[in-house]
Amino acid sequence: MITSALAGEGKTITAINLAISMAHDLDNKSILLIDADMRKGKIAKYFGLGSHPGLSELLKGNADQEGVLINPGIPNLTVVLAGKTPKNASELLNSKKMEQILSYFKTRFDYILIDTPPVMPLTDACILGPVVDGIIMVIQAGKTQRDIIAHAEQRLYQARAKTIGYVLTNIEYHLPQYLYRYVHQYDGNYSYEEKAAAKT
Structure with a gap:
C-alpha cells in the first residue's frame, strides 16, 4: 500500500511508477494497481483512461471483479480505477466485501499495489x-x-499497520562548488569524438 501523511506529496505518481517498474523488471509476474482513493482518484487521468467501473462499483455490488480490471497498455500491468465517488467511502473500505475482493485478487496477481488517500485528513x-x-x-x-x-x-x-519503507520526493541535489568545478574541468578534457562515444 502506498500513502502519505498529507495530500500533494506524490503518492499516486509514486505508486504508478513503482507498478510500471515492477511490470517491466519482474519477468512473468503480474502486477495489479488499485486506486483506493475513491474521493480523488487520479490513476485514470495519469493513464489517459476514460470513465470505467472501478473499486466503488465493485464494493457496492454494481460490478464484478473481472469487470473492473483494465489493461493500460503495459505488459503484465492491470489497474482497477477508483470509480464514481461514493458517499460512504470509508465504510465501503471497512467492509467485509473489501477483504473478499483483496483475497480474490491475491489469487489472480503476483503483486498488488494500492494507492490510498493520505493518512492525516481521512481514516x-x-x-x-x-x-x-x-x-x-x-x-x-x-x-x-x-x-x-x-x-x-x-x-x-x-x-x-506496518510501514516497510519510505520514498522521498521533490529532492533537489546541490553539488558542492569544488565538485562542480571538478566535473566541468573533467568534462572539458574530452574531445568531441570522446564525448560522442561516451553518449553511445
Whole structure:
C-alpha cells in the first residue's frame, strides 16, 4: 500500500511508477494497481483512461471483479480505477466485501499495489493498513514537517499497520562548488569524438 501523511506529496505518481517498474523488471509476474482513493482518484487521468467501473462499483455490488480490471497498455500491468465517488467511502473500505475482493485478487496477481488517500485528513489508509502486507510512506522533501510525519506514523501504528519503507520526493541535489568545478574541468578534457562515444 502506498500513502502519505498529507495530500500533494506524490503518492499516486509514486505508486504508478513503482507498478510500471515492477511490470517491466519482474519477468512473468503480474502486477495489479488499485486506486483506493475513491474521493480523488487520479490513476485514470495519469493513464489517459476514460470513465470505467472501478473499486466503488465493485464494493457496492454494481460490478464484478473481472469487470473492473483494465489493461493500460503495459505488459503484465492491470489497474482497477477508483470509480464514481461514493458517499460512504470509508465504510465501503471497512467492509467485509473489501477483504473478499483483496483475497480474490491475491489469487489472480503476483503483486498488488494500492494507492490510498493520505493518512492525516481521512481514516481510509488506517482502515486498509491492517489488511495489507506493508505500507510505503511517501514524503515530499521541504514540505512535510517531521511532527506531521510522526503523527501519521502513530495513527498507522495504532491501526496495527506496518510501514516497510519510505520514498522521498521533490529532492533537489546541490553539488558542492569544488565538485562542480571538478566535473566541468573533467568534462572539458574530452574531445568531441570522446564525448560522442561516451553518449553511445
